[in-house]
Amino acid sequence: MLLEIRDIHKSFGGNKVLHGVSFQVESGRALGLLGRNGAGKTTTIRILMDVFRADSGELLLDGKRFVPGEYRIGYLPEERGLYPKRKVMDQMIFLASLRGMDRRSARIGAEKWLKRLGVEEYADRKLETLSKGNQQKVQLAATLVHEPQIVILDEPFSGLDPVNAQVLKDVINGLIAEERIVIFSSHQMSYVEEFCDHIVIIDKGRVVLAGELNKIKREYGRDRLVLAAQDMAPARLKERAERELAGLASVSGVQKDFLILELAANAERSQVLERLGRSDIPVELFGSFCPSLNDIFVEKVGV
């Protein structure tokens, strides 16, 4: 399955929040949908879920118009919420039934997911009596109870301790392995890097970066190098590097243990290496710079 979002525009009361958002995601892949608060991620997701209608643009699945009601979609909203005063099993069966399952299958699905997430003992308890982490797991079970073909997870790791986060990681990897479409929205970039092959960064309602994560990283690291020296603080190293490498590279960043160098136009990294060899800088580390997703995100949408 290939889900395509094409040129979506949306306004609320004269305030335009989406300006032609487009991206695509296919089965067995996870897409990281990233953006600052208020960038338009949730609105995009709600349009995908048919909660809002887009002013223009189209949603396609395998080239045909995508009608959310015709597919099983699991949505874990950022703002968690189920009925606090009702029993876990009751509300899971209710939600699964609303999503098209018969009562028996709903119960089987609920039991399966509660067990898989390690909260089956709370099936007959009221939700409000559970800890925050367990409520979070129940919410995830409710998202997956009807075995959705498309899974949209908005900040799924928030509120989870490392052990529960590992359980959730296994579940997400399982979903990807089962060839489902996974759309993953989070501010925790390490998790996005871990699961997502593709990313889309939205800023002020516009897609500012989209594509395969590895390619993007390579692209961002292409003309950049890392440099570290033995027994030399980065600040001192910066001073030396700027002097020794003048005309070949400039210092574009100072990290805790190394510098990031930006190659000058037409300069080659071999020339930089040669220049360093001639200098008395005790080089400890020299190589290509591989930016983290966090670096890319800050660079694209930071002030």
Added chain:
Amino acid sequence: MRKFCIVLKYELKEYFSSKGFLAVTVLLALAALVLPFLPRLVDLSGFTGVKIVGGDSGQERKDRDLFLYLDEAGTVRESVLRELFPEAEWQAAAQRQELIDGVESKKAKAGFVITGETEYEYFVYNKSMSDTNSYRFDEVMRTLYRENYSKARGWSLKEIQGMYNVPITVSEQVLNKDTGENFWYCYLLVIIVFMLIVMYGQMIAVSVTNEKSNRAIEVLVTSTSSNSLLFGKVAAGALGGLFQAGTILGAALISYQINRKAWGGRLDMFLHVPAEVLVTFAVFGLGGYLFYAFLYGAMGALVSKTEDVSKSAGGLLMVVMAVYFFSLFQLENVDGPVIRVLSFLPVSSYSTMFARIAMGTVSAWEVVLSFLILVLSILGAGALGAGIYRMGTLRYGNPIKLSTALRELRREKR
């Protein structure tokens, strides 16, 4: 339709698994069932005019209040005392002190010392607010005086009384409805619908707001349509209210029907409701209830905190209250122009058309037209409610003004 049924079932389960809801229903239904049996268990003959069924006459005599009298004027006849105080036991006292002691020791309920043809003294230990003994004894004295006066002049008191109290025979033919007879149960039923609308309307509004405040709405609106959610919720509230009111009212009506003779028909004005009036009440009452329930649901969607519901639904409550008071004031003039107009408006037909049918003159076409207007208004209120619900459910923060919501709905339609 399937999703509507799922929501309805889930919401109904909420009502029927609520201990408070069940306890109130069971307790009130039990009270409604048991209270009409009272005249069989306790002597209410003073109110009902019917002696206790299967009562022991010896015990009854024993339980009678004792009254003492001292006839210093020599005018009293016990037959007159028994006639005007049929529930009392009379005993003559030999002396004034004996009479006073009897009252003071509470052996006797009261005592009378007759000091002249038109004078007497009344002795009572604690005089209650409802004590009418002296008024009744005035009548004893008047009767005795009239008898003695007539006898002294050789007149026949019976003839004179016959002349004054000549019986008049009337054959009343009410050609349409007896307003006096129907007034009180109409009054009662109008109050019941009003209470149902206010109580359940508020519950529906709070339930919608709760889903916003606990964010369950986010999952719900992405799982089904807002129409299924609101219609299911309102229908569940309607059925819950119908079940509760029906059980309590049904218990009262059936129990009273069983005990009607024991009550001497004294509660007919409240509880002997003709079947066609009950059907009209159910149809129009349910219609009005649904109409308001949808609007209450929409009001709930305009706010995010349950403490703001009263602010949001306040305007609606004012309308319901105004209709309620107007209906009650107009019950005495059910064929007047005001109530005729109100009986066609969906905000008020639930009580006014029902009152006109029960107590006034109304043509079949008026009933049909009013009902059609009500049905169309329910559908309109449902569509409007669902629209506001859909628009308002995912907006958190400050309450949304109704005018803003309506403006946005219009814009969305365009």
